[in-house]
Every structure is written in C-alpha cells, then in structure tokens.
Amino acid sequence: MATVEFILNGVPTRCETAPDTSILTLLRDTLGYKGTKEGCASGDCGACTVAIRDTPQAAFATLNACITPAHQLQGRHLVTVEGLESEQDLHPAQQAMIECHGSQCGFCTPGIVMSLFTLHREASRGAPFTSETLEEALGGNLCRCTGYR
Template identity: 45%
Template sequence: MAELSVSVNGELTAAQVDPRTLLSDYLRDHLGLTGTHVGCEHGYCGACTVLVDGASVRSCLTLAVQADGRSVDTVESLASNGELHPIQQAFKECHGLQCGFCTPGLLMSVLELAATNPGCGRDEIREHLSGNVCRCTGYHHIVDAVEAALNSVREQGDGS
C-alpha cells in the first residue's frame, strides 16, 4: 500500500491505496466523486479528464500515487454556491449535451482552454477538443457552447 495525500476540489484527502489504483478509481470509488466518468481506460475518449495542478490529464492514465502532493479538480468543483459555472451555463443554453456521459471530461478540457486560449475560434475549438469524444451531439452544439463560454469568460476577464 502507498500513502497518498492529495487536494481534491480544494479539500485535502489522505488515504492508503494499492499503488496500482488509477486516479479515476480513487476519485470515484474512494472519494465518491462519480462525476468523473470512465469510458475507455486507454486514453482515447476523454470522459475521465480532470485537472491536475490546473492542467488537463486523463485520470485513467494517471496512478493515484502520481497525484500525491498535487491539486486535482473535477467536474464537481465547477459550480459554486449552487450556481452553474459560466461554462456549464453555456452548455445548458446551447444544448451542448445529450446523454451527459462525456460532459464532465469535456467541461474540464474547456476549463483549461478558457484559461490558456480564450480567444480561439470554432476551428481551433474543434482541434483542441478532439481528445474528448461525444457520441450523441455531433459536436455542433458543443462548439456553440464552447464559443459562448469563451465569450463569457472573455467578458469577465475584460471587466476585471
């Protein structure tokens, strides 16, 4: 067993885990944060995407012990005081989700995009988010939602 101490959504968690435990399973099974979904466990679908120290990673391709001493953010961190995050709001308004299974990973990738490249257009959005597979939407409404989300993030940035 390995000692693990990791900040998840701003709260320090500590556990003894089998070192082979995947970060995705640590979040879901040990912490009950089932918002992070597992779709392929070999890094292609993107459903399990979370942020580690602010950068998107596949939680299925990360051992929980690799997150030791780091800070992890999951979909559960997005809404604050009951209010949807502007990215979540944009997905709701633009019908950017259907079954909702790929959505949490996608939102985390968009969160990173908004932080690092909020000015990008539709083609760049498509390129950047090509590691998050959605089988339901055909992507059009997702691109609408991301465009709207980046707009609102930019507006907030301008206002501050």
C-alpha cells in the same frame, strides 16, 4: 499501499492507494466522486478528463484519470467536475453547455466540461482563445451522441 496527499477541489485530501490504482478508481470507488466517468478505460475517449496543476499559481492541464496512477497526485491540485459549481452559479463552461444544448446522454459531458474549464482558465490568463484552440482543447473528448456543434 501508499499514502497520497493532494488538494481535491480545494480540500486537502489524504488517502491510501495501491500502486496500480488509477485516479479514476480512487475518485469513484474510494472517494465517492462519481461525476468523472469511465468510458473506454484506455485513454482514448476523454470521459474521465480531470484538471490538474502543480501549484496554485500554475496553469491547469487536463489528463485522463483512467490511465494515470493515483500516486501521481502527490502534492498536486486536482479539480473534478464536482469542483466547478459554486453555491450560486454554474461554471461558465457548464452554463454554456446548457444554453447551447451541448449534451444529450451526458456521458461525455463531465469530460468535455473539464476540457472547457481548463481552456477557460488559460484564456482568462491571457492565452489565445480561437476556434483552433477550442478544437485542440476538445480533441481528446469523444461524443457518440452529438455533432460537436
């Protein structure tokens, strides 16, 4: 076991983790953050998508929590779907999913929301926001229910 220290949804977090523990297992089984889902468990479906950055100033990137070792969190900032909602408001990505009826069974939804969150953050920092960047951002998120519209 090794100690990993990181920022989880804005909160300094410290835990013990085995070398073969994934971020997804750490979140769900150790820390009780069940919003991040396990679909394929092999990096293909995007249900486990979370957002990560190295410093508070850095851009967020998405990663598949099911295939990323938890020790890679050391010193980094992790955001899960639980970290998006404030007391008053949903994140615009969550609100848009509701208003556009973007979810059916909902299993893929947290991962899609996290990809949209990352894109939204980058767009608010001046990155291009086009149908192409949207499609690219969601390219790793599979959905068995909807037509992606």
